[in-house]
Amino acid sequence: MSLGNGESRISRAKDKVKLKAESVDVFYGDTQAIKSIDLDIFENEVLAFIGPSGCGKSTFLRCLNRMNDTIDICRVEGRITLDGKDIYAPERDVVLLRAQVGIVFQKPNPFPKSIYENIAYGPRLHGLAKRKAELDDIVESSLRRAGLWEEVKDRLDKPGTGLSGGQQQRLCIARTVAVSPDVILMDEPCSALDPIATAKVEQLIDELSESYTIVMVTHNMQQAARVADRTAFFHMGDLVEVDSTDNIFTNPQDQRTHDYITGRFG
Numbered sequence: 001m002s003l004g005n006g007e008s009r010i011s012r013a014k015d016k017v018k019l020k021a022e023s024v025d026v027f028y029g030d031t032q033a034i035k036s037i038d039l040d041i042f043e044n045e046v047l048a049f050i051g052p053s054g055c056g057k058s059t060f061l062r063c064l065n066r067m068n069d070t071i072d073i074c075r076v077e078g079r080i081t082l083d084g085k086d087i088y089a090p091e092r093d094v095v096l097l098r099a100q101v102g103i104v105f106q107k108p109n110p111f112p113k114s115i116y117e118n119i120a121y122g123p124r125l126h127g128l129a130k131r132k133a134e135l136d137d138i139v140e141s142s143l144r145r146a147g148l149w150e151e152v153k154d155r156l157d158k159p160g161t162g163l164s165g166g167q168q169q170r171l172c173i174a175r176t177v178a179v180s181p182d183v184i185l186m187d188e189p190c191s192a193l194d195p196i197a198t199a200k201v202e203q204l205i206d207e208l209s210e211s212y213t214i215v216m217v218t219h220n221m222q223q224a225a226r227v228a229d230r231t232a233f234f235h236m237g238d239l240v241e242v243d244s245t246d247n248i249f250t251n252p253q254d255q256r257t258h259d260y261i262t263g264r265f266g
């Protein structure tokens, strides 16, 4: 598959490990969905997860902020650390963890509240603002970071659900940013968006990677090539290989990766 000229992102040097997965297995009841995955995720990188439907990309992504805890039959084994600390340790505050490792879903899911309240909710919950003026500042800066401020500054009291799909997705990104995360997980964040809204979110991912570590699941290989420093290929619960996005698309080491990127399956 040709990715076209200039589409691949130039890798920046990354060295500090932000998230580390060691021998991670995930089961839904008796069925194993993730098989002994080891992966280092570096600070401020954009890492894309690709692979055929059902290979476990979303399952593994959800391990990184314990979203799988919400699925009764799901069991996670192994060890995942954030800045060297076990995120599955019994004393870990999961609400705080999910602020540190925020998540943006495929379908924009604003709260049925005003645009302002969508952003203000998290900072209020986590006690990040003492006064209304501080909260106003967080709301404005988060919306600015998500590239949405100019479009919504005169309608902050209007429902978030009244925005277009692309605006709603940027509102959800602003909501994640508002609680000062370290990592932002994105599960196919553009799959419900049109090409223009997709381009805006991709541009935003590039800007946000200056400040945050970003891990995204995508079905769109061109999108991985445009936004990701590194790409990880999953197949039937295995992490087959992870490398610079350029290497994955031009010189994959595993036949399964080769077959997938050349469109032979998936």
Ligand SMILES: Nc1ncnc2c1ncn2[C@@H]1O[C@H](COP(=O)(O)OP(=O)(O)OP(=O)(O)O)[C@@H](O)[C@H]1O
Pocket (backbone or CB within 6 Å): 028, 033, 051, 052, 053, 054, 055, 056, 057, 058, 059, 060, 071, 073
């Ligand atoms: N809540 C669940 N209960 C039971 N099995 C599940 C659940 N969620 C996922 N699975 C199973 O785990 C496996 C991996 O699914 P997962 O959604 O992680 O894959 P994926 O690579 O993200 O797929 P897609 O690209 O289609 O979203 C699949 O076999 C799926 O059926």
